[in-house]
Each structure stands twice: as structure tokens, then as C-alpha cells.
Amino acid sequence: MSIVTISRGSYSRGREVAEKLAALLNYECLSREIILEASEQFNIPEIKLVRAIHDAPSILDRFTYGKERYIAFFRAALLKRLQKDSLIYHGLAGHAFLQKIPHVLKVRIMANLEDRIKEEMKRERISADQARHILVKDDAERRKWSMTLYGLDTWDQRFYDMTLHLDTMDVDDAVSIILCSLNSPCFQTTPESTERLEDLCLSAQVEAALVRDFPKVTADARNGVVYVSVRGSLVDEKGISRKVKRMVEKVDEVKKVHVNIVAHSIQD
Numbered sequence: 354m355s356i357v358t359i360s361r362g363s364y365s366r367g368r369e370v371a372e373k374l375a376a377l378l379n380y381e382c383l384s385r386e387i388i389l390e391a392s393e394q395f396n397i398p399e400i401k402l403v404r405a406i407h408d409a410p411s412i413l414d415r416f417t418y419g420k421e422r423y424i425a426f427f428r429a430a431l432l433k434r435l436q437k438d439s440l441i442y443h444g445l446a447g448h449a450f451l452q453k454i455p456h457v458l459k460v461r462i463m464a465n466l467e468d469r470i471k472e473e474m475k476r477e478r479i480s481a482d483q484a485r486h487i488l489v490k491d492d493a494e495r496r497k498w499s500m501t502l503y504g505l506d507t508w509d510q511r512f513y514d515m516t517l518h519l520d521t522m523d524v525d526d527a528v529s530i531i532l533c534s535l536n537s538p539c540f541q542t543t544p545e546s547t548e549r550l551e552d553l554c555l556s557a558q559v560e561a562a563l564v565r566d567f568p569k570v571t572a573d574a575r576n577g578v579v580y581v582s583v584r585g586s587l588v589d590e591k592g593i594s595r596k597v598k599r600m601v602e603k604v605d606e607v608k609k610v611h612v613n614i615v616a617h618s619i620q621d
Contacts, residue, residue: 354439354542355535356457358447360507363491364472367462369524370517371443374531383434384444390430391423421568429561432554438542445498448512449505454553456546458534461513462527465520514540548576551606555579558604563597569615577608582615590614 357374361367368384375382428450434440435451448459466488473484499507510516515534517527534540555574559581563570567583574580579601585593594612601610 354456355540356435356438356451356454357441357460357531357535358451358457359441359443359460359462360446360448360513361443361462362464362469362495363488364469364476365462365464366472366519366524367443370460370462370527370531371441373524373528375441377528377532378439378441378535380439380441381437382441382443384442387427387431387434387442387444390434391427422564425557425561425564425570429554429557432550432557436550436554438547445495446505446507449499450553450557452512454546454550456540456542456550458515458531458540459513460531461507461510461516463516463518463520465518468520552576555604555606559601559607562600562604566600567597574607577606578611579607579609580611580613582613584617585614587614587616 357371357380359367359371361370371384372382374380427446431442431447431450435442435457451457451459466485469488470481470484473479473488474481477484477487479487496507499505505512515530517530519527522530552574555577556572556579559572559574559579560570563572563581563583567585569584571582572579581597581601583593583597593614597612598610601607
């Protein structure tokens with residue numbers, strides 16, 4: 354079993370690739386469901402969060418530590434779903450949190466701009482100039498969103514295992530190539546890769562549990578033992594440590610907690 358993440362632009366037919374691939378493999382296919390789950394935890398209506406994708410800095414900066422909170426909740430929701438394995442994810446920034454998980458095949462789907470414009474014209478019943486403006490703007494905003502929140506450029510090919518250009522092949526060809534690649538041993542789930550994903554998921558759940566009180570939190574989990582670092586006053590080091598431990602111990606699968614308090618800086 355494996356996991357596939359598909360990064361795509363608007364009307365690049367990446368959704369078609371994801372859905373056909375999921376049907377052939379009998380895998381679950383996910384996209385905006387993760388945004389919904391994250392928005393519920395972040396306490397923002399889904400529609401506002403979807404709109405925020407197109408203007409990330411201005412929307413999220415209205416909230417205290419909005420960027421940190423959104424990333425924590427989105428990452429926790431995504432990794433929790435991916436733990437189930439046998440899944441295709443074609444939503445926002447799936448590749449961003451999974452660079453070190455070997456059984457995740459990270460795919461970038463690209464399509465010719467002129468073909469995308471024709472598709473946009475057909476679906477929205479608009480002119481070529483209007484369609485071009487919308488697509489170019491959307492591509493730029495998706496790229497800005499990823500750079501702003503995750504520090505990753507969606508156009509950087511180094512973050513993907515493969516890039517497929519649908520101007521040189523059709524959807525069925527792309528699906529066949531991905532299916533063939535999934536047969537490679539390097540993309541098969543192993544006990545070691547499963548453990549790595551479980552550790553990553555637990556780290557994310559802990560960060561999500563703490564981020565409201567400690568926005569600069571970082572967590573590193575290994576076999577249920579969690580190492581947490583938070584910003585705080587060293588004067589109240591013991592009190593902060595007790596509070597963090599109480600909160601983290603409520604997270605499922607946590608066996609032991611180690612807390613490190615980092616003194617507040619001027620930027621905090």
C-alpha cells in the first residue's frame with residue numbers, strides 16, 4: 354500500500370488524474386475535506402478559509418499568530434488522515450509535510466496554459482482574455498500561499514518525485530505512469546516508513562494541542578515519547594512545564610513528555 358500526493362494548478366486536470374487513480378486502486382481520494390477539518394479546529398467558517406487561500410497573508414494576519422495556528426491545525430488534520438494509508442491527496446500543500454516519508458509518491462501535474470484557458474472558457478463561459486487573467490492570477494496566488502505558509506515554492510521540482518506534463522500525454526497516460534511507479538519497492542509501505550509517519554503525526558497532534566497557548570511550539574515524537582519546545586518566561590519555568598505536560602498527556606498515543614522552555618525573544 355502507498356500514499357500519493359498530487360500538486361496541481363487550476364484546470365490542469367490533476368483532479369481527474371487523482372480520481373481515476375483512486376478508483377483503479379480502490380483508494381480514498383481527498384482534497385478540500387482537509388481544509389474543512391482544519392477550519393473546524395481553527396474556528397473559521399470553511400468558506401473564509403477557502404478564500405484565504407487566495408490572499409493568505411492578509412487573512413491569516415488578522416488573527417494573533419494566525420499563520421502558526423493554521424499550519425498546526427492543517428498539518429494535524431492531514432497527517433491524521435494519511436495514517437490510514439491507501440490514499441490519494443490532491444489538495445493544498447500535501448507535499449510540504451511529507452518530504453521525509455518514503456512511501457509517499459509526490460507528483461506534480463502540469464498542463465499547457467492555452468489548454469487550461471480553453472477549459473476555463475468552457476466551464477465559466479467567459480472570454481479568452483478573462484480566462485487567462487483568472488488562471489495567471491490563481492497560479493500566482495497558489496504559489497504565494499505556499500511560500501507564505503510553508504516556505505515552499507510549488508514550482509520547485511525538487512519537492513516532487515515526478516512531474517507529468519499533460520500537454521504531452523492524456524489523463525490515462527498519467528495514471529498509468531503513476532501506477533507503474535507505485536509498484537516500485539521504494540514507494541511501498543514498510544514498518545519503518547509507517548513508524549516514521551506515526552511519529553510525524555503524533556508530533557503534529559501535540560503541536561495542534563499546544564499552539565493556542567504556545568504559538569511557537571515545536572514537537573518531536575519518537576515511539577510515543579515527545580520532546581516539546583515552547584517559548585516562555587524562565588521565571589515560571591516549572592509552572593509552564595507542568596501546564597505543557599498536562600496538555601500533552603491528553604493527546605492519544607503519548608507515553609512520556611520532555612519539555613524545554615526557551616526564553617522569550619524581542620520578536621515574540
